[in-house]
Amino acid sequence: QLRLVESGGGLVEPGGSLRLSCVVSGFTHDYYTMHWFRQAPGKEREGVSCISRTDGYTNYADSVKGRFTISRDNAKNTLYLQMNALKPEDTGVYYCATDRICGVVDGYSGWDSWGNGTLVTVSS
Numbered sequence: 001q002l003r004l005v006e007s008g009g010g011l012v013e014p015g016g017s018l019r020l021s022c023v024v025s026g027f028t029h030d031y032y033t034m035h036w037f038r039q040a041p042g043k044e045r046e047g048v049s050c051i052s053r054t055d056g057y058t059n060y061a062d063s064v065k066g067r068f069t070i071s072r073d074n075a076k077n078t079l080y081l082q083m084n085a086l087k088p089e090d091t092g093v094y095y096c097a098t099d100r101i102c103g104v105v106d107g108y109s110g111w112d113s114w115g116n117g118t119l120v121t122v123s124s
Contacts, residue, residue, distance in 0.1 A: 001026045002024075002025075002026040002027055003024070003025045003115075004022055004096050004097070004098070004113065004114060004115035005023050005116070006020060006021070006022045006094060006095060006096050006115045006116065006117055006118040007020070007021050007022075007023075007118055008020040008021050008118055009093075009094060009118030009119045009120045009121075010119075010121070011121045011123065012121070012122055013122070013123070013124050014086060014087060014088060014123075014124055015085060015086065016086050016122070017082070017083060017084045017085075017086065018083045018086065018120060019080060019083070020036070020080065020083065020094055020096075020118060020120075021079070021080055022079040022080075022081075022096030022115065023077060023078050024078070024096075025077065032053065032098040032099065032100070032112075033050060033052055033099045033101055034070075034072060034097070034098060035047065035048075035049065035050040035051075035097045035098075035105075035111055036048040036049045036050075036070060036079075036081045036096055036097070037094075037111065037114075038090075038092040038093060038094045038095070038120075039092050039095070039117075040091060041091075041092070043092075045095075046061065046092075047061055047105040047106060047108045047109070048061050048064055048081070048105070049061065049064065049068060049070040049081065049105060050070070050099065050102035050103075050105055051070045051071065051072055051079070051102060054074075057102055058070050058102070059103065059105050060105060061105045061106050064083075064090075067083065067084050067085045068081060068082065068083050068084070069081070069084075070082075079096050083120070086120075086122045087122060088122045088123060089122075091120060091122050092119075093117040093118065093119050093120075094117060094118050094119075094120055095117045096114060096115055097111035097112065097113060097114035098111065098113045099111050099112055100112070
């Protein structure tokens with residue numbers, strides 16, 4: 001059975017950094033394109049980034065380009081999101097998700113499966 005477990009969230013000051021992890025089990029990790037999306041309080045889900053199955057292609061939402069980096073370690077069945085220069089507007093619950101493609105991120109919401117999320121709070 002597919003299972004995705006996110007971790008690494010927490011409280012950080014503006015300008016700080018966090019590294020999120022997502023451990024995937026129940027299927028071969030490199031079978032799927034992987035995504036991160038987030039949901040801020042009172043707002044809709046928002047795509048953050050995606051990474052292809054094996055060739056390393058990545059894409060990002062305009063709001064996080066240059067600050068966030070997505071990566072994956074297929075041997076460890078783990079997806080990562082390095083978040084630098086965090087802003088208060090980055091606050092929200094972050095989810096990792098499976099999908100079939102990595103294309104447009106802004107405005108995308110077609111993820112197949114996701115975990116329970118990890119909370120990121122950016123505040124002074």
